Amino acid sequence: xxxxxxxxxxxxxxxxxxxxxxxGEQITDPDRTFDDLGVDSLGLMGVLAELQREHGVSKNAxxxxxxxxxxxxxxxxxxx
Amino acid sequence: MSPAxxxxxxxxxxxxxxxxxxxxxGEFWPAxxxxxxxxxxxxxxxPNPYPVTVAGEVTGFEPAGWxxxxxxxxxxxxxxxxxxxxxxxxxxxxxxxxxxxxFEFGVMTAGYSGGVEFGQREIERLWRHGPExxxxxxxxxxxxxxxxxxVSIGNGLRGPSGVLVADEAGxxxxxxxxxxxxxxxxxxxxxxxxxxxxxxxxxxCQLGLGxxxxxxxxxxxxxxxxxRAGGFAPAEGGAMLVVENAGAAHRRxxxxxxxxxxxGATYTGRRRFDRSAQGLLRAAAGALAEAGLTPDDxxxxxxxxxxxxxxxxxxxxALRLLLGERASRVPVTAPKAGYGRSYSxxxxxxxxxxxxxxxxxxxxxxxxxxxxRFDLDLVIGAARPVDLRTVLVLSRGVYGGxxxxxxxxxxxxxxxxx
Numbered sequence: 500x501x502x503x504x505x506x507x508x509x510x511x512x513x514x515x516x517x518x519x520x521x522x523g524e525q526i527t528d529p530d531r532t533f534d535d536l537g538v539d540s541l542g543l544m545g546v547l548a549e550l551q552r553e554h555g556v557s558k559n560a561x562x563x564x565x566x567x568x569x570x571x572x573x574x575x576x577x578x579x
Numbered sequence: 580m581s582p583a584x585x586x587x588x589x590x591x592x593x594x595x596x597x598x599x600x601x602x603x604x605g606e607f608w609p610a611x612x613x614x615x616x617x618x619x620x621x622x623x624x625x626p627n628p629y630p631v632t633v634a635g636e637v638t639g640f641e642p643a644g645w646x647x648x649x650x651x652x653x654x655x656x657x658x659x660x661x662x663x664x665x666x667x668x669x670x671x672x673x674x675x676x677x678x679x680x681x682f683e684f685g686v687m688t689a690g691y692s693g694g695v696e697f698g699q700r701e702i703e704r705l706w707r708h709g710p711e712x713x714x715x716x717x718x719x720x721x722x723x724x725x726x727x728x729x730v731s732i733g734n735g736l737r738g739p740s741g742v743l744v745a746d747e748a749g750x751x752x753x754x755x756x757x758x759x760x761x762x763x764x765x766x767x768x769x770x771x772x773x774x775x776x777x778x779x780x781x782x783x784c785q786l787g788l789g790x791x792x793x794x795x796x797x798x799x800x801x802x803x804x805x806x807r808a809g810g811f812a813p814a815e816g817g818a819m820l821v822v823e824n825a826g827a828a829h830r831r832x833x834x835x836x837x838x839x840x841x842x843g844a845t846y847t848g849r850r851r852f853d854r855s856a857q858g859l860l861r862a863a864a865g866a867l868a869e870a871g872l873t874p875d876d877x878x879x880x881x882x883x884x885x886x887x888x889x890x891x892x893x894x895x896x897a898l899r900l901l902l903g904e905r906a907s908r909v910p911v912t913a914p915k916a917g918y919g920r921s922y923s924x925x926x927x928x929x930x931x932x933x934x935x936x937x938x939x940x941x942x943x944x945x946x947x948x949x950x951x952r953f954d955l956d957l958v959i960g961a962a963r964p965v966d967l968r969t970v971l972v973l974s975r976g977v978y979g980g981x982x983x984x985x986x987x988x989x990x991x992x993x994x995x996x997x
Contacts, residue, residue: 516714518652537649544715552711 504554504575509568516549517542526568533564540564550575588870589754589761589768590828590989591837593672593821594931595664597773599635599814599918603667608935610917612962614946617918618797618812623777629786630793633800634777635814635919647733653716654729655694656775657817661726662733664819665769669734672821672833674767676734683765685738686730687757688819689749689772690723691923696778697721730769730819738765746976748844750926751984755842757822766827772924773817785813788977790887801916803884804891804951811886814919818931837934840969841870841985848979852890858981859883859897859973866971866983874901877909878965879942881929881972884913884920894973895953910942910965912958917946926974930984933970937988940967 504512507523514521519537533543543564550556555576562571594604600617601607610617621627621634637660642651645663654662665686669676676684698721704712719725724742731740739760743749750772757768776785785791792810794800801812828835843865847858867874883894899906914932915925936942941962951957968991972984 516652518648518650520648541653541715541718542649548711548715 509572512549513546516545526572529567529569532567589758589822589839590825590835591820591934592823592828592833592835593668593674594934595667595671596818596931597637597660597664598816598928599637602640604935611914611932611943612941614944615917616946618800621777629782631791632795633797633812635812637816650729653720654725655697655720657694657773658725658729660773660775660817661730664771664817665730668819668821674821676736679767681735681737683738684736684767685760685765686727686736686740686769687753688726688742689753689923690742690744691747692774692776692781693723694721694725695776695781699778699780726773746978746980747922747925748974748976748980748982750923751974751982752844754839754984758839761824767821767823769819770822771817771819771927774921774924775815777815790977798947801886802948803886803913803916804953804957805948806952808886808888808891812919814921816921817924818927835989837937838987838989840987841866844982846979847981852893855975855981856893856896859894860900862981862983863901863971866985870985872969876969877971878967879970880909880911881933882911882913883973883975884915895955907954908956910956910958910963912942913945914943916948929972933972933986937967937970940964
């Protein structure tokens with residue numbers, strides 16, 4: 500199980516799950532929310548599920564579209 | 580018919596088609612007019628373990644360029660077709676949805692299969708790997724209403740919207756449903772449907788009908804109204820039409836392509852094709868009465884064309900009862916023999932074809948068919964030039980619905996109307 504995801508890796512995963520083009524830079528921008536990126540709650544749910552299955556994110560983790568990809572990055576093991 | 584409704588019939592101002600024989604009316608009409616045969620072995624099922632091998636497949640269609648990537652991942656192929664067809668219809672109608680008050684523009688689609696390919700993929704994940712492997716878009720993508728929902732959201736339409744899951748004949752019933760909304764004050768409706776039933780699950784559903792052709796030869800697989808009729812070839816694809824309030828269309832200077840003059844629907848029971856003669860007859864008579872017309876006004880008929888011997892005989896009988904001695908002289912046709920029967924979208928494609936036929940004054944042929952076993956004037960070979968004023972479109976569902984829609988040339992006087 501790969502738990503080391505770079506911002507670019509996370510951006511690619513979000514793009515694959517939601518169809519929204521996202522860059523690594525956007526992932527680390529603290530002011531950018533998922534709403535800003537065009538990722539809705541269903542899309543975010545799919546992203547979280549993938550991270551929980553494959554990348555060791557806690558089953559209890561939750562995130563909403565008004566939060567930022569940076570907050571998602573912080574949920575990854577070894578980064579908090 | 581109430582005098583208050585005179586001239587109030589809805590009008591078609593735009594047609595968008597995604598079909599096995601062409602993307603957009605610019606490709607679709609010449610293919611239909613020339614009787615092009617677009618049936619072929621199903622490429623999406625390779626290898627194909629099923630007894631049905633010949634179908635009408637939409638080749639050369641990729642969602643990119645038609646559908647936003649964000650929407651592509653959350654929708655099934657049938658919704659990609661609907662979104663593309665809606666886009667084409669709006670362009671054909673020269674209608675910018677942003678120019679219409681959002682609550683005065685709605686969408687109505689017919690459904691039959693739903694988002695089966697997407698649904699099967701997610702259900703496979705469920706039983707292979709567990710519930711946490713099912714993507715959240717499964718909750719919306721398989722659903723019959725996905726096309727209406729995505730077309731509505733994508734175009735900012737907030738008017739009355741819905742889906743009719745009413746068997747194949749629902750493809751005509753949606754025009755009556757849309758007509759009702761227009762009568763209640765809505766200005767415009769996108770009306771249509773799409774199907775993409777070529778995944779294993781959907782194939783198994785269809786095989787259970789016992790009505791599909793098992794011929795392996797695309798040239799003879801779908802032979803309605805002939806002695807060789809042995810089932811229909813299934814198809815994917817769909818169409819969307821812009822249907823507007825006649826006054827609103829006139830005020831914006833839209834080109835009216837056809838008038839939706841009347842609709843009728845009956846139900847005669849699952850697999851009771853013997854009863855569908857009466858069912859189709861009453862649906863057609865009802866549609867003509869609503870249009871303020873009589874059977875003598877019918878200039879051409881677009882057939883349901885199930886290609887089942889009993890069903891074909893019942894449809895021929897319905898026409899004999901409806902048209903009397905004219906039955907052997909009124910041109911009738913089944914253009915879908917060239918590209919297959921796409922369930923709830925089949926009748927919508929027939930409506931699109933009928934609109935184009937009215938525009939061009941041509942009854943397109945029944946492709947691949949060389950004879951007719953009934954005393955009907957089945958158009959075969961070349962398209963027939965006819966001064967078309969009134970056309971009748973017939974549709975039956977495999978589960979017992981019978982519907983009829985009457986379309987008129989825009990320059991015909993309107994005495995009735997839905």
